[in-house]
Amino acid sequence: MKPFWINVPASSANFGPGFDSMGLALGLHLTLEVTESDEWVFEQLDSTVPTIYYEDHFIYKISKQVADRHHKELPACRVVEKSNIPLARGLGSSASAILAGIEIANQACRLGLSSEDKLRYGTEIEGHPDNIAPALFGGLVISATIEDVIERIELHALDIDIVVYIPEVELKTEASRKILPSSYPRSLAAAASAVSNVVVASLLKGDYKRAGKMMEHDLFHEPYRAALIPNYEKIRKQAKELSAYGTIISGAGPTMLSIVPSGEGQAIASKMQEVLPYYQVKALAIDPTGMTVE
């Protein structure tokens, strides 16, 4: 087996009202260098991920699961891992790790998986495509799962900057999903879908002001999660005063994300950092390509 390198971006799911459906690929990355070896070993370089025995490593477990699914023996590999995606902060760390695990199995066992296969496997494992799809394809991806088929539209021409506010605390997706209702009355579901429809239509027209305004009116998850997110109202208000189009919870939180006018991301991030001294406030590029393998 020839050595290979996997690079997977972070992602921000939901993008306001697109619960479990929309997600944006972001310029933070998980990179893995994989070589054949006598035994399995995961080595962390400047990583946000702690060193873990290989059988307990999330990425190994995914690779093994995919190899087993194809009735293949997974050869032992040495994996050197580097990541600047913070764990359990709403920036899609689990989706990037799942895709990396799928790709290790794909390369090491020569499975010949297509992008659609990777999307399907990743979505089955994660439970929804909103992080997996952008991490795989880049840009903003809007997806719907109809029976076993995932329909998706990629938007790659968004003329906006992104600012993220990453607090020190973690929030596991599982915990953040538990507080959501298990069903919604028809009137609420219709109103929530209407908001989402207007956001997508505004993005397609390049009307970012309206998109940002409507993104702040999600009814599917933000009203329930707001109490779990430190400084939720303060961040929305301060960002708006600095001319952000709109500010939302990134994925399941606790990170928040603003879409802001193109070219203003860095300046807004610097000012917001003063307001939020204990946060990592970053202006991030939108990742245009998604996962790459060399």
Ligand SMILES: Nc1ncnc2c1ncn2[C@@H]1O[C@H](COP(=O)(O)OP(=O)(O)OP(=O)(O)O)[C@@H](O)[C@H]1O
């Ligand atoms: N590179 C990695 N290596 C090993 N495990 C990882 C890696 N990235 C994520 N994980 C696992 O995924 C967990 C975080 O997943 P979780 O779904 O809670 O949050 P997230 O994916 O960062 O956020 P969100 O889904 O809201 O965007 C970590 O606690 C860890 O168990």
Ligand SMILES: N[C@@H](CCO)C(=O)O
């Ligand atoms: N759509 C998911 C994203 C996090 O995995 C949620 O909001 O729970």
